[in-house]
Amino acid sequence: MPKPNIVLIVLDTLREDHAQGLEPLTQLGFVKYENVYAPAPWTLPSHASMFTGLYPSEHGIHERRGTYGVDLAALSRIRMAKLDGGILGELKAAGYTTYLISANPIISQDFGFNADVQYLVDPVTTKTMTVVYTKYDYMFAKHGSKLKVALELLRESKYGMALEAAKLYLERRLRLIYRLPRYLSERYVMKKGGDTIIRLVNHLKPQEPYFLCINVMEAHSPYTRKDLVGRRQLSYVGEWLATGQVNPKALELWRNYPLHAQEATKIAIEIVHQIKQKGNWDNTLVIITSDHGELLGDGGLGHIYSLLDGNLRVPLYVKYPGKSKKQRGLLSLTEIPRIIDPNIDEIGRSVVFAETHGIGDPEPFGKWKRYINSRHYHHKIRVISAKRDFIYNKTEDKVEKVFREYTRDIGKPEIL
Numbered sequence: 001m002p003k004p005n006i007v008l009i010v011l012d013t014l015r016e017d018h019a020q021g022l023e024p025l026t027q028l029g030f031v032k033y034e035n036v037y038a039p040a041p042w043t044l045p046s047h048a049s050m051f052t053g054l055y056p057s058e059h060g061i062h063e064r065r066g067t068y069g070v071d072l073a074a075l076s077r078i079r080m081a082k083l084d085g086g087i088l089g090e091l092k093a094a095g096y097t098t099y100l101i102s103a104n105p106i107i108s109q110d111f112g113f114n115a116d117v118q119y120l121v122d123p124v125t126t127k128t129m130t131v132v133y134t135k136y137d138y139m140f141a142k143h144g145s146k147l148k149v150a151l152e153l154l155r156e157s158k159y160g161m162a163l164e165a166a167k168l169y170l171e172r173r174l175r176l177i178y179r180l181p182r183y184l185s186e187r188y189v190m191k192k193g194g195d196t197i198i199r200l201v202n203h204l205k206p207q208e209p210y211f212l213c214i215n216v217m218e219a220h221s222p223y224t225r226k227d228l229v230g231r232r233q234l235s236y237v238g239e240w241l242a243t244g245q246v247n248p249k250a251l252e253l254w255r256n257y258p259l260h261a262q263e264a265t266k267i268a269i270e271i272v273h274q275i276k277q278k279g280n281w282d283n284t285l286v287i288i289t290s291d292h293g294e295l296l297g298d299g300g301l302g303h304i305y306s307l308l309d310g311n312l313r314v315p316l317y318v319k320y321p322g323k324s325k326k327q328r329g330l331l332s333l334t335e336i337p338r339i340i341d342p343n344i345d346e347i348g349r350s351v352v353f354a355e356t357h358g359i360g361d362p363e364p365f366g367k368w369k370r371y372i373n374s375r376h377y378h379h380k381i382r383v384i385s386a387k388r389d390f391i392y393n394k395t396e397d398k399v400e401k402v403f404r405e406y407t408r409d410i411g412k413p414e415i416l
Helices: 022-028 043-052 069-082 087-093 131-143 146-155 159-184 186-189 194-203 231-243 247-255 257-277 333-340 363-371
Strands: 005-012 031-033 098-103 117-121 210-216 284-287 316-319 351-356 379-387 389-393 399-402
Touching: 005 043, 005 257, 022 031, 022 257, 022 316, 043 069, 043 087, 043 333, 087 098, 087 210, 087 333, 098 194, 117 194, 186 257, 194 210, 194 257, 210 257, 231 247, 231 363, 257 284, 284 333
Parallel strands: 005 210, 005 284, 098 117, 098 210
Antiparallel strands: 031 316, 284 316, 351 379, 379 389, 389 399
């Protein structure tokens, strides 16, 4: 039998309890798995774990105080290269052609996710970008302003690059102005590139066997036209981190999350139909999941900074080309390589983990940054099993929160 095609669809920021729109997948031969946990509460370390089968502390691609933006991107590139890209490298070596379609700029070659063919979709303008676009994005981030980038390029006599950067900036501004009237309707706020991804998949003529990874951003913020750039959201997240309390006014900014989650699931279903139409469906492995969830006021706000269920519990649906794999125990997204491995019949573990390494950059929280509790900068690990469920603060070497019975005499797993 020829090698199966492999498709991994990640619905960024989709909580398990808001993924009901994926239920129709079971009618297409998908297996729905239960008790699935993300290994980290945000995109980069979680994707790195999906690709490598390692937890964040093991692959080293995660947030840390003082390391963010371009520095974190550089770290990720180095680490992913050392790991040969995880399943990307393994599948290339096995004769696969690899494809990546992402509306999240983090899931790109800038962070070490190197596919043979890549398409980046700008979630703001919904336009397909090139690597050149992301290069200037990181230059803008590093220098802090577009003007500083332009002056630096002119000073170095890089006139062509200066014109290219100016063109990118103006193009984005014009596209935003063009789309501005649409933002009078909340409906258009949820459009973050999914329709463009569907068109790309429709026109894609992959060379078999192929591996296709897709990141869909419709369930990610912003969730309202009242906070398109996220400043108010970040302020409320900062207030929660500083005070431990969720401001009731903040909930308005997350009120539309269920609609955005529903939109993400609709896009996933349409992508599946597009893949099916390409043929060889019976010999195609399709995995649909999320990289993390989102707190909606239930214990906090947003993601990255919390190890609560709203951030960690994610959906997982798999359509196998042959016999389905049985689930034994709990599932972590670190099991993705094992789902792909044709020589493994069962998946699952008695204990799974999730990690946060704390806040990397407090600046976005504005006035609240100076009041944030120091514990939010600590390395914390949630340990989950059938009998025990707790958060261990590794920085302070103590159990911080108990969800189910914890006894010290069980001994520390290696990751602790």
